[in-house]
Amino acid sequence: MNIKYKCPDNKLVSPEDCIKDCRMSHRCCPSAMPAHVNKHTRSWKGKLSVTQALNPTTQIYLSINNDRIINLQRNIYSMLGTINHSRHEAGGAHTDELECEIFLEDELNAGTTDQLQCVDGKYYLRDIKNKKVMQAKWILDYEKIGDKDYALPTWRQTGKKLKDRDDVVMQMNRYRMLLEKSRGITIEGMFMDVVFIDYSPTNSPSRFGLKYQYYGVPVRKLDDDFVLDFYKKADARIKHALKNGVDKFCYEDDDWKEFGAPGNRCNFYCESKDSCIEYFKKIGKDHKYA
Numbered sequence: 001m002n003i004k005y006k007c008p009d010n011k012l013v014s015p016e017d018c019i020k021d022c023r024m025s026h027r028c029c030p031s032a033m034p035a036h037v038n039k040h041t042r043s044w045k046g047k048l049s050v051t052q053a054l055n056p057t058t059q060i061y062l063s064i065n066n067d068r069i070i071n072l073q074r075n076i077y078s079m080l081g082t083i084n085h086s087r088h089e090a091g092g093a094h095t096d097e098l099e100c101e102i103f104l105e106d107e108l109n110a111g112t113t114d115q116l117q118c119v120d121g122k123y124y125l126r127d128i129k130n131k132k133v134m135q136a137k138w139i140l141d142y143e144k145i146g147d148k149d150y151a152l153p154t155w156r157q158t159g160k161k162l163k164d165r166d167d168v169v170m171q172m173n174r175y176r177m178l179l180e181k182s183r184g185i186t187i188e189g190m191f192m193d194v195v196f197i198d199y200s201p202t203n204s205p206s207r208f209g210l211k212y213q214y215y216g217v218p219v220r221k222l223d224d225d226f227v228l229d230f231y232k233k234a235d236a237r238i239k240h241a242l243k244n245g246v247d248k249f250c251y252e253d254d255d256w257k258e259f260g261a262p263g264n265r266c267n268f269y270c271e272s273k274d275s276c277i278e279y280f281k282k283i284g285k286d287h288k289y290a
């Protein structure tokens with residue numbers, strides 16, 4: 001699998017060529033830095049990463065079997081998250097209570113978890129998520145965490161299904177299991193550390209009722225068998241796809257309509273969209289969002 005960058009005129013260019021000299025009249029980024037940062041390939045090593053398994057099979061299949069096409073302009077935004085993680089990692093190295101970026105693996109999955117925190121001999125798993133203030137409302141409403149509960153928020157399951165939130169719960173529980181097994185420890189609690197990347201001290205409190213720029217949202221513990229079953233099924237699906245190919249668009253199963261945003265996954269959250277259009281064209285199917 002190779003990395004290709006998509007120029008503003010939709011032409012593809014290799015990272016090396018992009019770094020050496022921009023083929024357009026001027027760079028789409030302020031410098032060649034984003035081209036350097038994104039040039040590393042992720043090769044398929046025969047097992048799904050904890051995060052990768054959360055995606056639909058077609059999306060995973062195409063990301064494994066095709067070149068990865070990156071729009072550097074769009075990717076700059078996601079670098080904010082990477083920078084935030086790096087800062088936490090660098091800071092965590094100076095404390096006794098945090099261990100950051102821990103690589104975990106078993107026979108089924110591999111992945112790197114953000115932070116393991118140890119306070120008074122008890123272990124907590126923490127995952128940093130960058131969210132926009134607009135997204136905060138549903139996260140905090142969902143968990144019923146108001147400012148009054150901020151210091152010691154309690155998990156209250158509402159039964160309301162929110163996909164992104166559910167993905168985080170599944171992902172963190174799988175990391176919990178990998179950590180507990182490899183280290184022989186018990187994780188007492190898991191937290192999604194929501195950091196607002198567009199928080200403003202003057203605007204956000206009045207418009208959204210947010211006092212803080214960060215909220216630690218507790219993540220519920222799931223039954224181990226339930227989590228393992230989810231990951232085993234994802235593993236079986238991708239193995240079947242790698243052997244037989246795929247014949248279904250992701251949106252045929254889930255179009256994100258329930259979030260009021262049909263097509264958003266294809267248009268904004270899929271690195272394989274170009275490959276997808278080409279792949280399905282070959283088997284006689286037109287992409288709804290091409």
Ligand code: SF4
Pocket residue numbers: 056058059062249250251265266267270271272273274276277
């Ligand atoms: S473009 Fe849409 S249908 Fe195609 S792989 Fe990506 S998410 Fe799936």
